[in-house]
Amino acid sequence: MTIALPRTAMLGVGSMSGSVLEGLLAAGLDPTTVTLTTRSEQSAAAWRERGLDATATETDPDANREAVRGAGLVVLGVKPYLVGEVLDEVAASLHPGAVVVSVAVGTTLASMEARVPAGVRVVRALPNTPIGVGHGVTGVSAGTTADAEAVALASSVFTASGQVIEVPEAQLDALSAVSGSGPAYVFLLVEQWQQAAEALGFTPEQAATMVQGTIRGAVELIAASGLEPADLRRAVTSPKGTTERAVAVLQDADLAGTFTRASRAAIARAEEIAAS
Ligand SMILES: NC(=O)C1=CN([C@@H]2O[C@H](COP(=O)(O)OP(=O)(O)OC[C@H]3O[C@@H](n4cnc5c(N)ncnc54)[C@H](O)[C@@H]3O)[C@@H](O)[C@H]2O)C=CC1
Numbered sequence: 001m002t003i004a005l006p007r008t009a010m011l012g013v014g015s016m017s018g019s020v021l022e023g024l025l026a027a028g029l030d031p032t033t034v035t036l037t038t039r040s041e042q043s044a045a046a047w048r049e050r051g052l053d054a055t056a057t058e059t060d061p062d063a064n065r066e067a068v069r070g071a072g073l074v075v076l077g078v079k080p081y082l083v084g085e086v087l088d089e090v091a092a093s094l095h096p097g098a099v100v101v102s103v104a105v106g107t108t109l110a111s112m113e114a115r116v117p118a119g120v121r122v123v124r125a126l127p128n129t130p131i132g133v134g135h136g137v138t139g140v141s142a143g144t145t146a147d148a149e150a151v152a153l154a155s156s157v158f159t160a161s162g163q164v165i166e167v168p169e170a171q172l173d174a175l176s177a178v179s180g181s182g183p184a185y186v187f188l189l190v191e192q193w194q195q196a197a198e199a200l201g202f203t204p205e206q207a208a209t210m211v212q213g214t215i216r217g218a219v220e221l222i223a224a225s226g227l228e229p230a231d232l233r234r235a236v237t238s239p240k241g242t243t244e245r246a247v248a249v250l251q252d253a254d255l256a257g258t259f260t261r262a263s264r265a266a267i268a269r270a271e272e273i274a275a276s
């Protein structure tokens with residue numbers, strides 16, 4: 001699949017929107033479509049080496065304003081506390097009718113809409129970093145003035161390298177607590193499970209092969225078989241066999257309850273950020 005976008009400004013290309021950009025480039029986006037900014041000159045130089053038009057705000061205070069001039073699509077990838085400041089900085093330079101997409105958690109559509117000129121359409125998106133390798137999951141919520149065309153354009157940034165779920169803004173913090181933060185939960189699981197394998201006497205390389213290969217294989221099996229995870233689990237769990245004993249220990253840990261508490265903690269933090 002090849003993606004085409006209008007002239008696009010990406011402001012604050014760090015970990016998250018860097019992954020979005022990687023996904024777009026892997027999906028065949030013409031790199032000359034994008035003008036991007038970072039704070040540090042070192043990061044901007046690294047993108048320039050790859051043929052992108054990148055400027056740093058630490059060396060060019062006008063970098064963000066210059067980037068949005070004439071852009072039909074503006075993607076904000078800065079930290080939540082900087083979204084308002086960056087929008088205030090670029091508001092007068094935004095192209096009328098531009099679509100502004102923020103990937104920040106806890107920064108409401110209302111707070112962004114209040115800062116942009118009439119006619120500029122705002123969309124929130126909550127992607128996750130696997131988008132950089134073509135396997136993102138992104139939640140999208142439309143602002144009050146974002147029409148179907150704006151939502152389709154914003155969504156196309158994320159469907160280029162993953163799946164998009166459109167939800168009302170009221171559900172976006174919860175979506176972020178599942179799939180936005182989710183890669184961190186999986187990486188933690190990998191870390192801890194590999195430690196456990198090493199404690200059984202395996203080398204770090206052997207532990208990584210066993211754990212990461214098993215996770216990849218199991219996820220592929222869910223997709224390829226079309227079966228429910230519980231059915232696939234039962235197929236591994238021989239009655240009176242070894243897995244049964246191990247699964248009983250894991251079920252004692254109340255994983256569902258733990259995930260619910262973890263998600264609620266992330267949602268509470270998103271609400272704190274929104275209120276700050
Ligand atoms: N990291 C993740 O997995 C996810 C992050 N997000 C959201 O993405 C946003 C960014 O998070 P990360 O990428 O993790 O942070 P980050 O710190 O890696 O990226 C932020 C980027 O903004 C740049 N920046 C700072 N001030 C700037 C300015 N005034 N103008 C232009 N660029 C500026 C920084 O140089 C950096 O490159 C946050 O709002 C976060 O809520 C959303 C979903 C997942």
Ligand SMILES: O=C(O)[C@@H]1CCC=N1
Pocket residue numbers: 105176180181
């Ligand atoms: O940790 C954070 O605040 C961001 C939002 C979701 C994933 N990372």
